[in-house]
Amino acid sequence: MALQMLTNVSIAFIYRDAAFKSETTSQTHLGETLAVLEEQGDWLRVRQEDGYEGWVARFFIVEKPARWENHTFYHHGEQISWIHQSPDSQSSSIRDITLLSRLPMLDQQRGWVHLLLPDGVQGWVKNSPRALMDSVDVEQLIQTALRFQGIQYHWGGRSPKGFDCSGFVQTVYGLNGIKLPRDAYQQADIGTRVDDDFACWAAGDLIFFSERTAKISHVAIALGDGDFIHASGFVKLNSLNQEHPDLFLEKYAKLFTRTMRVL
Numbered sequence: 001m002a003l004q005m006l007t008n009v010s011i012a013f014i015y016r017d018a019a020f021k022s023e024t025t026s027q028t029h030l031g032e033t034l035a036v037l038e039e040q041g042d043w044l045r046v047r048q049e050d051g052y053e054g055w056v057a058r059f060f061i062v063e064k065p066a067r068w069e070n071h072t073f074y075h076h077g078e079q080i081s082w083i084h085q086s087p088d089s090q091s092s093s094i095r096d097i098t099l100l101s102r103l104p105m106l107d108q109q110r111g112w113v114h115l116l117l118p119d120g121v122q123g124w125v126k127n128s129p130r131a132l133m134d135s136v137d138v139e140q141l142i143q144t145a146l147r148f149q150g151i152q153y154h155w156g157g158r159s160p161k162g163f164d165c166s167g168f169v170q171t172v173y174g175l176n177g178i179k180l181p182r183d184a185y186q187q188a189d190i191g192t193r194v195d196d197d198f199a200c201w202a203a204g205d206l207i208f209f210s211e212r213t214a215k216i217s218h219v220a221i222a223l224g225d226g227d228f229i230h231a232s233g234f235v236k237l238n239s240l241n242q243e244h245p246d247l248f249l250e251k252y253a254k255l256f257t258r259t260m261r262v263l
Helices: 138-147 165-175 250-255
Strands: 004-007 011-015 024-029 033-040 043-047 053-057 061-063 073-075 080-084 093-098 102-109 112-116 122-126 192-194 206-210 216-224 227-232 234-239 256-261
Touching (some): 165 227, 250 256
Antiparallel strands (some): 011 024, 206 256
């Protein structure tokens, strides 16, 4: 069995090659399990929980303790928060924690949760758990997407600290109980293709675009009536409907490739 590590910071970047000057391809969240595939000096090639592979710097991760999974886990629900030394927001901060982080819960008191971090350090965060979805509600999925409006674009990002287009889609769907692949071209193979007329699209459908080559290069989430939400510069609304001039961009009408129904 491959050596397993845990991400020990709120967000660590995954790189295409074993160097910081290499392209960032994804992010790993605090407490995420990483399977080690290869070692190269201060770098490890790892497989993330979503199956994505890449390189991470060794000092962002620690070896997974033997009894790590023998706990009740706390799933954080706020976009970005601080873990403190004591259940008091004025106490010293230990590190930050973002949405999608998953850590062992040791205790609760007065609206705070006592957490165990991967390196054995303990700390407290204001209790704001994420509801774990066991069925998909389209309205809730759209509300999740809208919650991230204004968060900046970051190539390789899949967290409230920055999203790329497919990282945004993967995160929104993941928070609503649906696991999607990491990249847009992979997501384009999931589900059933629907008619190219946006009048036939349902909220939650995935809209795909291609630029320069035939390969899928961008993805957005349909909101209805040709409108969509996506990460481009920042998470924002646009439209393929010319009757919505405040949102319509001809660029996307030209790059549109297909729409897939996942739900």
